[in-house]
Amino acid sequence: MAYLSLYRRLRPLAFDQLTGQGHVTRTLSHALSRGQLAHAYLFCGPRGTGKTTTAKILARAVNCHHYPAPEPCGECPPCRNIAAGVSLDVIEMDAASNRGIDEIRELRERTRYASGESRYKVYIIDEAHMLTNEACNAFLKTLEEPPPGVIFILATTDPSRLPSTIVSRCQRFDFHLLTVEQIGEKLRQVIEDEGWRAEDEAVRLMARLAEGSLRDALGILEQCSAYDDEMLTAEHVRSLTGVTRVETIGALIEALAAGDLEAGLQTLQEIIYSGRDLTMLLRDLIFFFSRLLLGGTPGRLQLEESYYGFEDLLKQYRGRFHRAYLLELIELLHGLSGEMRYAHYPQFTLEVAYIRMMRLLHREELPAAAAVESPVTPQKSGSPKKAAAPAAIAAQKPAAPSRSAAKGAAAAEPPSEQPAAPRQSARQKEAAVPPTGAAPSHDGPAGSPEPPPADTAADADWWEQLLREVKARKKVVYRHLNAAQGHKLEGNRLLLIYQSGDFAGERIMETNHRRLLEESCREIFDRHLQIRVRYVESEPQSALEGDTHTVPPPAPRESSGGGPSGKKGERSYRFEEAERLFPGEVFEVQ
Numbered sequence: 001m002a003y004l005s006l007y008r009r010l011r012p013l014a015f016d017q018l019t020g021q022g023h024v025t026r027t028l029s030h031a032l033s034r035g036q037l038a039h040a041y042l043f044c045g046p047r048g049t050g051k052t053t054t055a056k057i058l059a060r061a062v063n064c065h066h067y068p069a070p071e072p073c074g075e076c077p078p079c080r081n082i083a084a085g086v087s088l089d090v091i092e093m094d095a096a097s098n099r100g101i102d103e104i105r106e107l108r109e110r111t112r113y114a115s116g117e118s119r120y121k122v123y124i125i126d127e128a129h130m131l132t133n134e135a136c137n138a139f140l141k142t143l144e145e146p147p148p149g150v151i152f153i154l155a156t157t158d159p160s161r162l163p164s165t166i167v168s169r170c171q172r173f174d175f176h177l178l179t180v181e182q183i184g185e186k187l188r189q190v191i192e193d194e195g196w197r198a199e200d201e202a203v204r205l206m207a208r209l210a211e212g213s214l215r216d217a218l219g220i221l222e223q224c225s226a227y228d229d230e231m232l233t234a235e236h237v238r239s240l241t242g243v244t245r246v247e248t249i250g251a252l253i254e255a256l257a258a259g260d261l262e263a264g265l266q267t268l269q270e271i272i273y274s275g276r277d278l279t280m281l282l283r284d285l286i287f288f289f290s291r292l293l294l295g296g297t298p299g300r301l302q303l304e305e306s307y308y309g310f311e312d313l314l315k316q317y318r319g320r321f322h323r324a325y326l327l328e329l330i331e332l333l334h335g336l337s338g339e340m341r342y343a344h345y346p347q348f349t350l351e352v353a354y355i356r357m358m359r360l361l362h363r364e365e366l367p368a369a370a371a372v373e374s375p376v377t378p379q380k381s382g383s384p385k386k387a388a389a390p391a392a393i394a395a396q397k398p399a400a401p402s403r404s405a406a407k408g409a410a411a412a413e414p415p416s417e418q419p420a421a422p423r424q425s426a427r428q429k430e431a432a433v434p435p436t437g438a439a440p441s442h443d444g445p446a447g448s449p450e451p452p453p454a455d456t457a458a459d460a461d462w463w464e465q466l467l468r469e470v471k472a473r474k475k476v477v478y479r480h481l482n483a484a485q486g487h488k489l490e491g492n493r494l495l496l497i498y499q500s501g502d503f504a505g506e507r508i509m510e511t512n513h514r515r516l517l518e519e520s521c522r523e524i525f526d527r528h529l530q531i532r533v534r535y536v537e538s539e540p541q542s543a544l545e546g547d548t549h550t551v552p553p554p555a556p557r558e559s560s561g562g563g564p565s566g567k568k569g570e571r572s573y574r575f576e577e578a579e580r581l582f583p584g585e586v587f588e589v590q
């Protein structure tokens, strides 16, 4: 005899054998025992939840010699023939491959002839939503007034794609996804019946992986049972299905919590190179963080969590992440699942996403890690890590843009044109700025041994404050603001520097976004600030060194927030940069 898959071999032959769809089978049994039949049924629900199985049981029940009865007897010839698939009066049709009008016409013709041996001719139309519009229209009349002795059972995973004219002519039943417990229970029963042995964790894992579909669960069990004739372990299930171990996911999360990017990426590498399924990893991460966000809700949720094997991990990390950050993190992960589907190299997408997650969770602490990566960043020794780190990044960030800007200034306008004050007074002016934190960021060229000026900490402070303020007002503006490569406060102007081609720069200058940003600035600085945006080409640091005189750099594009005093501040900014780049004294400024 040909090999039959577990799912087909174990297909229930009576309603009481069906797992999990009590609300459907009870109603159908009731109607059958009273002989109240509809002429068309619509079975909706996710795949693998028992729609076709129920349709077949129904076909047997209506043709059973003992009808009306709640269940098919399973003994009489119609029951046996239909179960064996040799009855001429139960016609299964797959609408996915027979979706056209011709097939429906043929079906319509066939319904005219009375059934042979059985009481009813039953047409089971699978994937009914795949029927074309024309086919649906042709079918409509037949469905409305079917010839006597004909029953239609339409099964679909997506009832919303069926025309309402079809749906309204059927008696509708909705099949539910099975719970992890229901599937687990069924799996245990099957394992026992088959004389196999399996670890409890393995059963839980398989039940979880099936995602509510009993067909999938049995498929996984069958695949895993062939793996080893000894005990079926969770490790077998993992290696066959590509699921990442909970411990490994734990290591990934611990690295996130601790802000240890290196350890996190290392774990990620191990996961990637051991061939684990990254989509499943992502799903586990989403599950973990969303459960963390929901908090310890008692009851059913707890039960489900225990089945997922994450309960210890959840207990361990409850309260360790900020709720607002968690929400963003989950959003990021959801976006990632879409990205990964279309990514050529999902592993890199995941790695970058991990870095983004790290950044998101450690907005204050991460720059320390970034500083380690670029040894040129001057960092004050002796200052506490938390305070020094953001200062370092704030000082470093605008370094690249300001340099190219300065080159632009050097090529286009000689320093003598600048209306700004000579070197001495420029320094004094900066020193005279009140300690509200409104001092301009004083960025020395990267690689210079000169330590960052004292005001960078304050600089980082107002920037962080502004980010927080904007974020509280509107997320989208916050995102555009946060995308800035650098920022600088110049008198009454806030200069934002974006990478050339970064859309965020344009978005933040849209009137309503800019207004919101201006209002936020007023909140923090207690005065009106003009917002200006500058774009810079990204260029490696080394390319900047030495050749400032010979290579004409691209002139920075600018878009202005409006206002007459814009030009002046812009010049002094360039002047400062030019002054810093060229050695020598400034004698005269006109």
Ligand SMILES: [Zn+2]
Pocket: 063, 064, 065, 066, 072, 073, 074, 075, 076, 077, 078, 079
């Ligand atoms: Zn029977």
